[in-house]
Amino acid sequence: MSNLGKAAIVTGAGSGIGRQTALALLREGYAVALAGRREEQLHATIDQAGPAGARALAVPTDVTDPASVRALFAKTRETFGRLDLLFNNAGTGSPPIPLEDLSYEQWKTVVDANLTGVF
Numbered sequence: 001m002s003n004l005g006k007a008a009i010v011t012g013a014g015s016g017i018g019r020q021t022a023l024a025l026l027r028e029g030y031a032v033a034l035a036g037r038r039e040e041q042l043h044a045t046i047d048q049a050g051p052a053g054a055r056a057l058a059v060p061t062d063v064t065d066p067a068s069v070r071a072l073f074a075k076t077r078e079t080f081g082r083l084d085l086l087f088n089n090a091g092t093g094s095p096p097i098p099l100e101d102l103s104y105e106q107w108k109t110v111v112d113a114n115l116t117g118v119f
């Protein structure tokens with residue numbers, strides 16, 4: 001089955017698992033919207049894709065901001081006309097300290113990205 005013409009969104013596509021997933025989807029023929037907070041990292045992913053990068057779109061996105069996520073989906077639909085696959089990968093970790101030493105703000109940052117961000 002061909003994946004040509006299918007479209008995907010990958011969050012956290014600027015590094016790590018997100019980058020590798022985006023590259024794999026591009027190799028398989030998908031058009032991919034690369035989402036992440038660091039635009040330069042998204043463009044580095046596109047550069048790594050070689051010719052398949054022509055089917056990639058860098059969309060700076062903060063998954064903790066609903067307006068930013070809405071803009072990501074709108075840009076994906078506008079550019080590719082469809083969405084077939086969503087890979088929710090964006091996330092963050094807490095500082096390497098005991099849980100009881102985490103501030104509320106540190107806790108909220110992790111929960112907003114890792115839990116609420118996929119909603």
